[in-house]
């Protein structure tokens with residue numbers, strides 16, 4: 001089934017907040033039976049962590065809450081490749097990932113920076129704080145045919161906590177706070193859009 005809606009979660013490095021938001025939203029959409037309607041991904045405003053897996057504190061937080069998270073956790077050297085260069089550097093298609101996760105097969109996510117194509121193809125780009133928002137609006141102003149609605153994920157919070165703070169220099173409790181905010185906001189965003 002073609003996905004009819006799309007959301008890209010964005011933060012500074014795409015290793016802490018936005019992979020958590022992506023994982024939480026994907027689980028909520030799966031539990032609601034609408035995951036196939038959505039294209040879901042996450043990205044960074046910066047190049048700080050490109051190619052790196054999600055932060056281990058975020059992974060531990062997701063495990064505590066039973067939320068499957070795409071992460072690079074590989075001992076194996078099994079790899080896959082393409083006959084074309086059409087999707088060079090792209091993440092695996094999220095519908096395939098959702099299917100793998102449903103069967104308990106973890107797959108990997110590595111940090112990537114938001115691209116011009118993201119602004120032209122995503123319905124929503126939801127970010128975490130005012131710096132992300134200003135960086136995204138600056139990038140969007142240089143993109144032709146920007147389609148995405150660029151908003152703070154926190155603008156959906158029933159508890160009105162507008163900013164989801166960067167936990168990079170923080171504690172496990174700070175990651176818990178990020179998780180709780182993402183859970184509330186993603187639920188409200190999903191219910192408003194499906």
Ligand SMILES: N#Cc1ccccc1-c1cc(NCCCN2CCCCC2)c2ccccc2n1
Nearest residue numbers: 011012013014015016047048049166167168169
């Ligand atoms: N910057 C900032 C900042 C300010 C306040 C609170 C957190 C952060 C902070 C710092 C990070 N990496 C350390 C600095 C990286 N280098 C900065 C100079 C260019 C070369 C790279 C993060 C990495 C991943 C995700 C979130 C991060 N967030």
